Structure formats: C-alpha cells, structure tokens
Amino acid sequence: MKSLRTRLLVVASLVLATFLLLSGEALEQAxxxxxEQGEQDRLEGMVFALLGAAESGPNGALTxxxxxxPDPRLGHVLSGLDxxxxxxxxxxxxxxxxxxxxxxxxxxxxxxxxxxxxxGDRFMxxxxxxxxxxxxxPHAAGGQxxxxxxxxALFHDQDTYRAQLYTFRRILWFxxxxxxxxxxxxxxxxLRWGLxxxxxxxxxxxxxxxxxxxxxxxxxxxxxxxxxxxxNAMILAERTQQKRYRNALDDLAHSLKTPLAVLRxxxxxxxxxxxxxxxxSDPVGRIQDITDHQLRKAAAAGxxxxxxxxxxxxxxxKLAGALTKVYxxxxxxxxxxxxxxxxxxxxxxxxxELLGNxxxxxxxxxxxxxxxxxxxxxxxxHIVVEDDGPGFPENAAELLARGVRADTHVPGQGxxxxxxxxxxxxxxxxxxxxxxxxxxxxxxxxxxx
Numbered sequence: 001m002k003s004l005r006t007r008l009l010v011v012a013s014l015v016l017a018t019f020l021l022l023s024g025e026a027l028e029q030a031x032x033x034x035x036e037q038g039e040q041d042r043l044e045g046m047v048f049a050l051l052g053a054a055e056s057g058p059n060g061a062l063t064x065x066x067x068x069x070p071d072p073r074l075g076h077v078l079s080g081l082d083x084x085x086x087x088x089x090x091x092x093x094x095x096x097x098x099x100x101x102x103x104x105x106x107x108x109x110x111x112x113x114x115x116x117x118x119x120g121d122r123f124m125x126x127x128x129x130x131x132x133x134x135x136x137x138p139h140a141a142g143g144q145x146x147x148x149x150x151x152x153a154l155f156h157d158q159d160t161y162r163a164q165l166y167t168f169r170r171i172l173w174f175x176x177x178x179x180x181x182x183x184x185x186x187x188x189x190x191l192r193w194g195l196x197x198x199x200x201x202x203x204x205x206x207x208x209x210x211x212x213x214x215x216x217x218x219x220x221x222x223x224x225x226x227x228x229x230x231x232n233a234m235i236l237a238e239r240t241q242q243k244r245y246r247n248a249l250d251d252l253a254h255s256l257k258t259p260l261a262v263l264r265x266x267x268x269x270x271x272x273x274x275x276x277x278x279x280x281s282d283p284v285g286r287i288q289d290i291t292d293h294q295l296r297k298a299a300a301a302g303x304x305x306x307x308x309x310x311x312x313x314x315x316x317x318k319l320a321g322a323l324t325k326v327y328x329x330x331x332x333x334x335x336x337x338x339x340x341x342x343x344x345x346x347x348x349x350x351x352x353e354l355l356g357n358x359x360x361x362x363x364x365x366x367x368x369x370x371x372x373x374x375x376x377x378x379x380x381x382h383i384v385v386e387d388d389g390p391g392f393p394e395n396a397a398e399l400l401a402r403g404v405r406a407d408t409h410v411p412g413q414g415x416x417x418x419x420x421x422x423x424x425x426x427x428x429x430x431x432x433x434x435x436x437x438x439x440x441x442x443x444x445x446x447x448x449x
Contacts, residue, residue: 080157309343365389386436
C-alpha cells in the first residue's frame with residue numbers, strides 16, 4: 001500500500017471495526033444481563049403472587065388452590081410456566097397443573113433467599129420460605145402449628161427470552177454495520193478532502209516538470225508551506241545554477257578562443273621560423289583538444305529532475321534534414337522510428353549533441369540507408385542508430401576512447417563516439433557497439449532520464 005490515503009483508510013477502518021465489534025459485544029452482554037435480571041424479577045414476583053394465594057392444606061401443608069393461580073399459564077400443560085413446592089426433605093408437596101415430566105433437582109436456598117439458574121432451555125427460580133399453618137390443624141401446638149420450611153420453584157421456558165435476544169441482536173448488528181459503513185464512507189471523503197493539498201502539490205509539480213508553470217504558486221496548509229517553499233527554492237536554484245554554468249562556459253570559451261587563435265596564426269604563418277612553428281604545433285593542438293573535451297564535458301547538463309521534458313522526434317528530424325544536405329553526394333535516406341509523443345526529461349542541447357554525433361557518424365560511414373529509433377525501455381531512454389556501411393572493426397570498443405578513429409580516410413577528429421560515451425556517463429547510461437540488421441554499424445545508447 002503505497003498510497004497514504006489507502007493506508008489511513010485501512011487503519012481507520014480496522015480501528016472503527018474493532019471499536020464497533022467491542023461495543024456491540026458489550027451492548028449485547030448488557031442486554032443479556034438486563035433480560036436475565038428482568039426474567040428473575042418476574043419469577044420472583046410470581047413467587048410472591050403464589051405465596052399470596054397459598055393456603056394450608058391437609059396436615060397444615062402449604063398448597064395453592066387451582067382456582068387461585070396468579071397466572072393462567074400455570075393451569076395449562078406445555079404453557080412454558082411451571083411451579084413446584086418442596087418441603088424441607090425435598091419432597092414435592094404441590095405442583096401446578098401445567099407441570100409434567102420428571103421432577104428436576106432444585107437447590108434449597110435459605111429462608112428469604114432465592115437462587116436463579118439457567119438450565120439451557122429454561123430459567124429456574126428457587127425461593128426459600130417458612131410457612132406457619134392454620135391454628136385449627138391437627139398438629140397444632142398451643143393453637144398454632146409449628147412453622148415449616150418450604151422451597152417454591154418456578155420454571156419458565158426461554159422462548160420469549162431468546163426471541164427478544166434475537167431481535168435485539170438483529171437490530172444491534174444491522175445498526176452497527178450500517179453505522180460502520182456510513183462512517184467508513186465519511187472517513188473516505190474526509191481523507192480525500194484532507195489529502196487534497198498533497199494531490200494539488202503533486203499536480204503543480206508535474207506542471208513544473210512539463211513546463212506549464214515555472215513555480216509552485218498555490219497557497220497550502222501550514223504543514224505543507226515549508227515543503228512548497230523548499231521545492232520552489234530548489235527549482236530556482238537548479239535553474240540559476242544551470243544558467244550560471246552555461247554563462248561561465250561561454251565566457252571561458254570566448255576567453256580561450258582569442259589566445260588560441262593567435263597561437264594558431266603563428267603556427268600557420270609561413271614567415272615564422274619553422275622551429276618555432278614545430279614547437280608550438282603539438283602543444284597548441286593538445287590545448288585545443290583538452291579545451292574542447294572539458295568544455296563539452298562540462299556543458300552536458302545531465303538529467304534534471306524538474307526540467308521540462310523535451311520532444312525527441314523534432315530534434316531527430318532537424319538533424320536528419322541538416323545531414324541530408326551535408327552528405328548530399330550520398331543522398332542518404334533516414335528512417336525515423338520515433339513516436340511523436342515521446343518526451344525525455346533531458347537537456348535539449350545534450351540531445352542535439354548526442355543524436356548529432358550518432359547520426360553524423362552514421363552519415364559518414366553509410367552507403368545510403370540510416371535508421372534512427374528512440375523508445376523507452378526498462379524506464380530508460382533507448383536510442384538506436386544503424387547504417388548500411390562497412391560496420392565496426394573487431395576492436396570496436398576502442399572507438400569509445402577519444403581520438404581513436406576507425407579509418408583515417410574519412411574526415412574527422414575521432415572524438416564523436418568518445419564524446420558520446422562521456423555524455424552517456426553523465427546520464428548514468430550505457431553504450432554498446434554492434435552489427436546492424438542493415439549490414440553496417442549499430443550503436444545502442446541507454447540514458448536514465
């Protein structure tokens with residue numbers, strides 16, 4: 001995930017999802033506890049209602065008349081609500097008409113205390129009471145029976161409880177899910193709005209690269225203002241430095257041109273002493289070569305990050321037109337395979353010199369056919385120049401050294417391929433010499449632009 005917006009959205013969504021899951025689980029547990037407490041309270045109320053309708057049965061035992069049942073469900077089998085009364089020995093002394101089946105094990109809580117249990121399919125409440133029977137009972141002592149301890153047990157199916165829990169869960173999770181999706185959508189638009197200055201900055205920087213604007217001009221947030229100012233300063237410094245280098249090189253070239261011309265004039269002057277001319281010829285020639293070499297090397301602008309991309313095909317077409325006139329006796333035919341939309345982020349002067357040297361060498365050695373191809377390959381600019389001439393000799397790699405020529409019969413100083421190799425080095429590129437499909441030489445140049 002290289003996108004900041006994607007990273008922030010994913011992280012925020014994970015945090016939100018975790019929060020919603022934990023909140024939903026907490027709310028569900030709270031509802032479950034509240035529902036169970038409500039069930040317990042209802043069963044305790046039912047116990048008190050049963051005790052309110054209780055009477056003394058035979059032998060003063062606690063009993064509840066069928067006509068005095070506080071809830072009609074206690075009088076119908078399979079109604080979901082059952083009641084039992086146990087004596088202190090755990091024997092059932094009364095059961096509601098709704099009860100059927102085996103008698104379950106019921107704990108005997110202390111008098112006035114209750115035990116609430118969840119048996120899986122129904123709730124059970126056991127309540128301990130002490131009952132004083134009727135004074136007219138046969139076992140009465142002194143006009144009143146001895147108090148007896150009983151346990152009143154109520155059983156209620158969980159169908160209603162589960163239906164409530166299911167309804168609550170459905171409403172809760174649908175609500176939280178919808179809220180989560182809505183919040184994620186809001187986060188997306190908030191992040192899009194919050195990161196819009198970065199997109200605008202990238203767009204303006206691209207416009208600077210393409211030459212549509214000279215600097216970054218928009219006002220930005222406080223956090224991005226130093227970045228925008230730094231980029232503007234870097235753009236200005238690069239352009240100022242490039243201009244200063246070019247001006248300094250022009251001044252150097254003009255400064256050296258006059259003294260070298262004077263020395264060259266002395267060498268060419270037939271009236272000068274032959275010994276003097278001989279002694280000056282070699283050093284002046286070397287000074288001239290060194291000066292040309294260093295000026296050409298320093299003049300190469302190299303790859304410029306914020307420079308305007310240069311359209312390559314017009315450069316190739318102009319050079320082809322000029323070389324057609326230079327080598328008019330051969331009537332060279334140029335095959336240009338360069339897309340019109342191809343642009344390279346390189347100095348225009350460097351491209352003129354590089355392509356000019358490559359095409360000029362091809363024009364010197366070709367019989368008639370020259371092919372020029374430029375494309376992007378593996379994120380590098382690939383330049384191929386071919387001809388139908390005799391091709392390179394076996395020691396072709398030596399031609400990349402300055403001053404080495406393949407044939408002294410062809411006019412030239414032997415610095416074309418050497419100058420190309422130096423410029424390729426400036427662009428962190430590579431150059432190779434080989435055999436062309438046209439039968440002659442082929443030069444492949446790769447530039448990192």
